[in-house]
Amino acid sequence: MAPPPAAPASRPSRRSASRPDGTRRRASHSMEAVLTEAVALLDEAGEGALTFRALAARLGGGVASIYWYVASKEELLDRAANHVLADVLADAELQVEREDPIDGMRAIAVTLFDAVADRPWLGAYFMRDTELQPHGLQLYERLGQQTLRLDLTPRQRFHAVSAVIGFVVGTAADMGQEPPREVLEGEITREEYLARWAEEWRSLDADSYPYVHHIVDEFATHDDAEQFRAGLELILAGLRLQAGG
Amino acid sequence: MAPPPAAPASRPSRRSASRPDGTRRRASHSMEAVLTEAVALLDEAGEGALTFRALAARLGGGVASIYWYVASKEELLDRAANHVLADVLADAELQVEREDPIDGMRAIAVTLFDAVADRPWLGAYFMRDTELQPHGLQLYERLGQQTLRLDLTPRQRFHAVSAVIGFVVGTAADMGQEPPREVLEGEITREEYLARWAEEWRSLDADSYPYVHHIVDEFATHDDAEQFRAGLELILAGLRLQAGG
DNA sequence: ACCTGAACACCGTTCAAGT
DNA sequence: ACCTGAACACCGTTCAAGT
Numbered sequence A, B: 001m002a003p004p005p006a007a008p009a010s011r012p013s014r015r016s017a018s019r020p021d022g023t024r025r026r027a028s029h030s031m032e033a034v035l036t037e038a039v040a041l042l043d044e045a046g047e048g049a050l051t052f053r054a055l056a057a058r059l060g061g062g063v064a065s066i067y068w069y070v071a072s073k074e075e076l077l078d079r080a081a082n083h084v085l086a087d088v089l090a091d092a093e094l095q096v097e098r099e100d101p102i103d104g105m106r107a108i109a110v111t112l113f114d115a116v117a118d119r120p121w122l123g124a125y126f127m128r129d130t131e132l133q134p135h136g137l138q139l140y141e142r143l144g145q146q147t148l149r150l151d152l153t154p155r156q157r158f159h160a161v162s163a164v165i166g167f168v169v170g171t172a173a174d175m176g177q178e179p180p181r182e183v184l185e186g187e188i189t190r191e192e193y194l195a196r197w198a199e200e201w202r203s204l205d206a207d208s209y210p211y212v213h214h215i216v217d218e219f220a221t222h223d224d225a226e227q228f229r230a231g232l233e234l235i236l237a238g239l240r241l242q243a244g245g
Numbered sequence C, D: 001a002c003c004t005g006a007a008c009a010c011c012g013t014t015c016a017a018g019t
Helices: A031-045 A052-059 A063-068 A073-095 A101-118 A120-125 A134-148 A154-175 A190-202 A210-221 A224-242 B031-045 B052-059 B063-068 B073-095 B101-118 B120-125 B134-147 B154-175 B190-202 B210-221 B224-242
Strands: none
Touching: A031 A052, A031 A073, A052 A063, A073 A101, A073 A120, A073 A134, A101 A120, A101 A134, A101 A154, A101 A224, A120 A154, A134 A154, A134 B210, A154 A224, A154 B154, A154 B210, A154 B224, A190 A210, A210 B134, A210 B154, A224 B154, A224 B224, B031 B052, B031 B073, B052 B063, B073 B101, B073 B120, B073 B134, B101 B120, B101 B134, B101 B154, B101 B224, B120 B154, B134 B154, B154 B224, B190 B210
């Protein structure tokens, strides 16, 4: 396997510190430090917390210095996404040696889902720009390679991979939406929140909302990861059928 | 079928106009006018164009007046989503009288996809708050009702509907991402843009990226709607299998 | 009941200047 | 080559006051 496009060389970040002689050194960053701190901000406090001012403060420098590394906030997020995808890719590579290609696809899909579920902001930026996200492209390639072992046309393979990616990212982003304030602040648990929502659904007219009533208990006790897996199995079953069983 | 929760009464909006006697009447809005203009802004210039200031200007009033109708921008977008879902729901209801429940699911899914493809912002707000989005809930119910006619457990039905919604919204939101500036400004066409991207993919090492090379022509000429349909068919095929064929 | 004006506390981005 | 300070042109939201 070829190496991914090389990342710019990086040196460890130095927080602005005073020298022995008491003079003050200018803050000095590096692409690596910028992305690491950006991801830390994202992980600690969500997408809203990543501002150039907050990031500059963490790096111990001025706001404008970040623009030496990225041209815009969009690029910052694209690169941050690529940064965390390195680990996702490494995980996926480990799990991909399956005899059955469909098992391989499942393994990669689940790995990616877990990553996006952990980092909801990742969903919105995944594969948006393959030039800035070589690791995203490699993950796509790995998933696609599995389909080469199935009896399908190129078009079917393209559609299958697109479907899996679309499902994983879409579902994960949806599930990863910022929980309501009450849950975030620990006033109520996720279970209580779901129960409250379910209560509302139960109060709907049963004749008009037979389906909602039918599944309300499932909804109230559902597990996101299990729900994702069940949907993924439908796609994979359809694919296996298409490939001739 | 029961009516959806009633919308607040609305009167036509009046742009601030001068009276015969020359005095100035205060601007007067209505929830209906606020949502209509918000959607117009969204449709004309994308999510970035919807600001309280721009909306107030269109309504002919001050910024703060909008806060009498909605408590936050989040609520404004949730309600705007519900507003356009009224039409989507009406479309879906017309198409749902199928003998085969899977055909019914397909019809609703395609209708929703078309709506989100037209209005990318809709993807991010669909079904986020069923209290503010009764039409979203009704669409969910309609889709779910189809599964009641399939031989499945409640849990399987819940998972199936979640999978379809997740796939539709995820795929449509992804496809509906703001096209790059060059395309938006008409410098190049979508085809040229895809071709340029494909060119880049072709320049990758063939041994490391066999899949990308395998599908690059499909990618260069693909149609989003067709790609969506193909993925949807995989889910529906898996579901039909699960329901016993 | 509904709207206004002005302020508050933020944003991303730019740029001339520094080292 | 890389960083700083200060400014610019915005944001969403609040609030006392008006009608």
